[in-house]
Amino acid sequence: MPKIQNKFRIISNKKVCQRFHRLCLDAKAIAKNVRPGQFIHIRVSDGITPLFRRPFSVFRARKGIEILYETVGRGTEILASRKSGEYLDVLGPLGNSFSMPPKGTRRVVMIGGGVGVAPMLALSDALAKKGYELVLLYGARTKGHIFKMDEFKKNGCKVFIATNDGSVGVKGYVSKLFSKIETNPQSTVVYTCGPHPMLAAVKQFVLENNLRCEVSCEEVMACGLGACLGCSIKTTDGYRTTCHDGPVFDINKIIF
Amino acid sequence: MNLSIQIGNLKLKNPVTVASGTFGHAEEYYDSEEVKKLGAIVPKTVTLHAREGNPPPRIIETASGMINAIGIENPGADVFIKEKLPFLRKIGVPVIVSILGHTDEEFTALIRKFNATHGVSALELNLSCPNLKNKTLVAQDPEATFRIMKMAKTVSNVPVIAKLSPNVTDITSIALAAESAGADAVSLVNTFVAMAIDIKTRTSILGNITGGLSGPAIKPIALSMVYQTAKKIRIPIIAMGGIATTKDALEFLIAGASVVAVGTFNFVNPRAPLEILNGIKEYMREHKVKNIKEIIGSIGHKHETR
Numbered sequence: 042m043p044k045i046q047n048k049f050r051i052i053s054n055k056k057v058c059q060r061f062h063r064l065c066l067d068a069k070a071i072a073k074n075v076r077p078g079q080f081i082h083i084r085v086s087d088g089i090t091p092l093f094r095r096p097f098s099v100f101r102a103r104k105g106i107e108i109l110y111e112t113v114g115r116g117t118e119i120l121a122s123r124k125s126g127e128y129l130d131v132l133g134p135l136g137n138s139f140s141m142p143p144k145g146t147r148r149v150v151m152i153g154g155g156v157g158v159a160p161m162l163a164l165s166d167a168l169a170k171k172g173y174e175l176v177l178l179y180g181a182r183t184k185g186h187i188f189k190m191d192e193f194k195k196n197g198c199k200v201f202i203a204t205n206d207g208s209v210g211v212k213g214y215v216s217k218l219f220s221k222i223e224t225n226p227q228s229t230v231v232y233t234c235g236p237h238p239m240l241a242a243v244k245q246f247v248l249e250n251n252l253r254c255e256v257s258c259e260e261v262m263a264c265g266l267g268a269c270l271g272c273s274i275k276t277t278d279g280y281r282t283t284c285h286d287g288p289v290f291d292i293n294k295i296i297f
Numbered sequence: 298m299n300l301s302i303q304i305g306n307l308k309l310k311n312p313v314t315v316a317s318g319t320f321g322h323a324e325e326y327y328d329s330e331e332v333k334k335l336g337a338i339v340p341k342t343v344t345l346h347a348r349e350g351n352p353p354p355r356i357i358e359t360a361s362g363m364i365n366a367i368g369i370e371n372p373g374a375d376v377f378i379k380e381k382l383p384f385l386r387k388i389g390v391p392v393i394v395s396i397l398g399h400t401d402e403e404f405t406a407l408i409r410k411f412n413a414t415h416g417v418s419a420l421e422l423n424l425s426c427p428n429l430k431n432k433t434l435v436a437q438d439p440e441a442t443f444r445i446m447k448m449a450k451t452v453s454n455v456p457v458i459a460k461l462s463p464n465v466t467d468i469t470s471i472a473l474a475a476e477s478a479g480a481d482a483v484s485l486v487n488t489f490v491a492m493a494i495d496i497k498t499r500t501s502i503l504g505n506i507t508g509g510l511s512g513p514a515i516k517p518i519a520l521s522m523v524y525q526t527a528k529k530i531r532i533p534i535i536a537m538g539g540i541a542t543t544k545d546a547l548e549f550l551i552a553g554a555s556v557v558a559v560g561t562f563n564f565v566n567p568r569a570p571l572e573i574l575n576g577i578k579e580y581m582r583e584h585k586v587k588n589i590k591e592i593i594g595s596i597g598h599k600h601e602t603r
């Protein structure tokens with residue numbers, strides 16, 4: 042898998058809701074090779090503040106590479122200020138990817154918490170029109186985190202939403218939606234990405250129902266290449282790098 | 298144009314390399330065609346036995362720098378020699394292996410293991426990792442530095458380099474100890490002991506509590522340490538500490554370093570070492586410098602003191 046570091050032109054960089062932006066890069070070279078669950082590592086400014094690149098899951102890979110990001114600090118705020126026509130230094134595609142559902146799978150349940158929903162669109166792009174029943178459970182803090190779910194729906198996903206304040210969908214955590222799905226250990230698989238408390242709830246849910254589940258993990262990263270060993274997390278196989286061994290792991294292997 | 302540098306009996310084709318621990322074991326680096334052009338490569342420090350490393354979080358971004366407490370996670374010398382070294386050898390650039398022993402005996406055992414392999418061009422003794430909960434580092438004690446270097450020089454078949462810590466009162470005294478024990482070169486600096494606190498939980502953010510500061514933030518201090526050291530010793534200095542650009546690298550060379558190593562900045566721009574190498578060549582052309590040695594230690598003084 043060739044990794045590319047290059048400057049790519051920003052096609053568009055727009056707010057899609059109060060909290061999220063969507064960035065589209067003219068990065069065909071990366072789009073060609075990327076698999077769902079992989080990420081790109083963006084240098085948001087040419088200077089040394091902030092120093093590190095910032096990792097973002099691929100939201101969509103079609104003509105270009107798209108990411109969905111939440112502005113949470115200096116790096117993402119700088120990113121939000123970058124204009125179409127400008128160039129961004131991008132390294133990618135990085136990391137492993139979601140494995141495709143095993144034979145016999147009928148229902149695919151995607152559980153996204155906040156901006157952790159981003160890799161699920163790329164995944165649903167790969168799984169659309171393959172005969173699976175696709176379900177997306179999306180947990181957001183507030184209405185400010187709700188964006189148009191049309192693209193998920195076009196891929197055939199049934200979309201269920203929970204917000205902490207009840208402003209959209211069911212009130213409460215995404216775990217409130219677990220009862221919406223019928224599960225069968227032989228034919229249901231789960232993919233998830235989101236904040237740690239949510240992942241812990243998902244882990245409990247899949248354990249109780251004996252389901253296969255892959256999780257995409259997020260850690261602070263420096264190199265993104267498996268070189269610095271800075272993004273390691275504890276797994277049942279010992280420390281593993283999120284950027285190179287992950288970001289996707291079997292949820293049962295992660296020690297939260 | 299002559300860019301070559303001699304370290305003991307090892308000849309580097311140019312003075313640009315990478316700092317240990319910032320380059321993995323090279324296979325992670327994205328383009329080995331580009332790696333080929335470097336003067337040497339220095340993989341992550343290897344210990345006698347495997348180490349699993351420190352609990353996460355292991356890194357924190359700081360103002361123009363980072364703090365790390367990786368804890369020398371590595372597969373141990375035997376696995377390194379069997380699984381990593383063949384790939385490193387194949388790149389075709391001198392490989393400088395960084396080793397760390399917890400005792401004099403471990404250092405001896407490590408050196409013997411590398412004597413028994415081929416394709417290792419030099420050994421760098423990591424005397425200065427701040428993340429191992431030792432009371433004092435070897436490189437904080439001139440006598441221990443002398444003793445271990447003396448032993449290493451007796452045992453090793455290849456040139457030996459001492460990697461020094463900046464967490465000392467006077468780094469030149471440690472460099473002198475290494476030189477008088479026969480070191481072929483010294484590397485400076487390793488990271489500065491540092492920490493960061495989470496004000497919500499009132500706990501240290503790093504799993505190891507403290508770590509080491511690196512990156513552009515430390516460059517001016519590292520530069521002055523290289524300058525001070527260059528005035529005192531005759532063996533080559535391999536300089537590292539926040540090098541990000543050609544200008545940074547040239548500053549270190551002018552201050553007296555013979556080799557420059559890119560560390561933290563590899564994470565930001567994996568192409569930085571090559572860009573710096575090309576930048577040095579351009580500078581030499583522009584200033585009509587035929588031999589890199591004309592730059593090394595060429596610092597003059599605007600205000601000579603009497």
Ligand SMILES: Cc1cc2nc3c(=O)[nH]c(=O)nc-3n(C[C@H](O)[C@H](O)[C@H](O)COP(=O)(O)OP(=O)(O)OC[C@H]3O[C@@H](n4cnc5c(N)ncnc54)[C@H](O)[C@@H]3O)c2cc1C
Binds near residue numbers: 095110117156159
């Ligand atoms: C594999 C991977 C994929 C990701 N995908 C996306 C995505 O698709 N969309 C998106 O919006 N974000 C994603 N993130 C998180 C994103 O990288 C961080 O939000 C971003 O780096 C924050 O930068 P900042 O300078 O704005 O925030 P900072 O000022 O650096 O930090 C602000 C807050 O964000 C937290 N944070 C910082 N870096 C990370 C990180 N790497 N992971 C998690 N939390 C972090 C900090 O702890 C702090 O609380 C992903 C992270 C990883 C590791």
Ligand SMILES: Cc1cc2nc3c(=O)[nH]c(=O)nc-3n(C[C@H](O)[C@H](O)[C@H](O)COP(=O)(O)O)c2cc1C
Binds near residue numbers: 540
């Ligand atoms: C993540 C990380 C890991 C490191 N690991 C090692 C190591 O294994 N052995 C070593 O001698 N130095 C190690 N260092 C120190 C660097 O080699 C270098 O001396 C130091 O970071 C200063 O250079 P820089 O500012 O360019 O990074 C490490 C530094 C970083 C940032």
Ligand code: FES
Binds near residue numbers: 263265271
């Ligand atoms: S970020 Fe460097 S190993 Fe993952």
